[in-house]
Amino acid sequence: MQSIKRLILLSILSLTVVLSGCSDPYIAQIQGQTPVTEQRIAQLGDALANGQVRNANLINQYAAKVLELKPDLQPLIAEFKKDASIQGPMYLALLDRVNTVKNQPQMFADNKAIYQELMNIYQAADPVLYSDALSDPLNVLADMSDGALPRINSQNKAQSLIDNNAQDFGVGSQLVGNPSYGQWQTNSSGMSFWAWYGMYSMMGNMFGGNRIYYDSWGRNRGYSYYNDYGRSRYTSPSNLRKQNQVETRTRKSFASKGQKFTSTYNKNRSGSSGLSKQSQNAQKTASKFRSNSSSKFSNKSKFASKSKYSKKPRFRKKRKSFISRGFRRRR
Template sequence: MAVMLMRVLALTLVFALAGCGDDRPEKIAKFQQLAQARVDTLGQMLDNGEVRNANLLKQYADILASTKPDVAPLLQELSKDASSQGPMYASLKRRLQELGNESNFVDLDQQLDEAENLYQAADPSLYNDMLSDPVNVVADMSGGALARVNAISREADILANGGEDFGAGSQLVGNPAYGSWQTGSNGMSFWAWYGMYSMFSNLVRGPIYYDRWSSRRNYSYYNDVGRYRYTSPKQARTQNQTFERTKKQFNRQGKQFDSPYAKSRSGSTSLSRQSASTPKASTTGRATGGSKFRSNYSKNSNFRNSSSRTTRSVRRGK
């Protein structure tokens, strides 16, 4: 009887241990499949004109190009984000490819976090909020003729945050989809635009240096809300390296240097509930582990256009 009881207990223990196996690879595979489907759906929605801020971006770019033909090539490049051909969407596709290679991650926890982040980043409501940055870039380039979306005015932004006006395109500075921090011969890091976005350099007085931008920047969706979802682990490491390098330079001079993300800037308005529940930008790159599946997707969510939104004028004051 005792022998039989021992066998039963042994079998129970074996099954219990089997049930306690590492389920992270299975979760990663699940999120990868879901993220792929959601990214594909998002691309179709962008190309079909079903994302509100994407439509607004295209409208704004067309309006401004007709009055400022000298910046038409730059506006055309910015308007690519209104489709599946833009750098933000391309970044999601690239991260999906990288997700399938575990060597891109320090451990399974980081890979699982990235899998969930990708799934959330492709949420049309969240992506619609993300597009407020390029929309507001074009709005600011209009000199106030076109209204900002999901953000307070340029003047109120500077006043609220005690920041500096870094000129056209400032909402995109720090976003790895549009440029990167490069180190000059003087050892200081400055923002270098990718491709056609380098035209922004012609619209401002001089280079945007990392140290000054870090302490004087104003609000942008990416830097203050979306960075956690829209930054890959590799990109987060690069950002942290720039911070650590600058911090060491300041320390050698007996000065303190804080991360540009240590303090969130105020300025957002009317963001989706998905954005409201996004982890803070300052936590980007930290592997949390134990990710839980949370679906925020709804076909009836407010990212789709309503007739009242698409027919109203996009010009300020009308």
């Protein structure tokens, strides 16, 4: 009798698991969106290779000009030229993120978080949005030219600092906070500072920049595309979690001194110029992203494997993409 009851109980539990999987609409959405997102990244790669992404083309032009002006910066300039190709850190980050979805689904809190990550990657790979995002490294090259080249999709440096009552953190400040170029590290005193990856450290070494601390940067930063428009699209859940940890640690440090620290992302800085409608729409969703993003990523998985969506994917109709054109230059 006991064995019969046990068999019935196991049957009920098995049926519950099966029905639970069938009732989750995100499983089918993940199956359909994964190949679509991969295709979008491949299309972006083709657009970069064929010279169809405007700011990527300008990066090559600006790099050539800065090399003429400052040949001693050749290693750093060569690193920035990669941004105009599929070897750039932003493009490689998109590939890494989609591979995480496919091979490490246990890194996400639930199926909804997986699907939202796929959609974020898909939107980030839009050549128009991607061109806008490239305005940050492009404008670093502009600043390296000491005024010989204008900033693109952005106010000039002096006006941007005035309008935002911002501190000048030196050449490359547009890239601070962007996980494609560096990361926040914490010293023995518990203070977080920006550490550049590899060759990008030349910006601090050669332009006399002081170490950039999170508490100062967070309160006094100027405009950048990534921090004011692109963060919701160009940040992986794992990097977002790290950013939130740095901010939480800084807020607690201020609170222990009876002070208040307001999130650096609480208010968008002004300074953009001629950005696409895609970027404008991305900024409109930023507040929703800020309120929900911290709960999307979890180290403790609810998934032991990727078996829930390892079935043959259902392909969606190919979506049309558009290439960036017609941006205005402003000094």
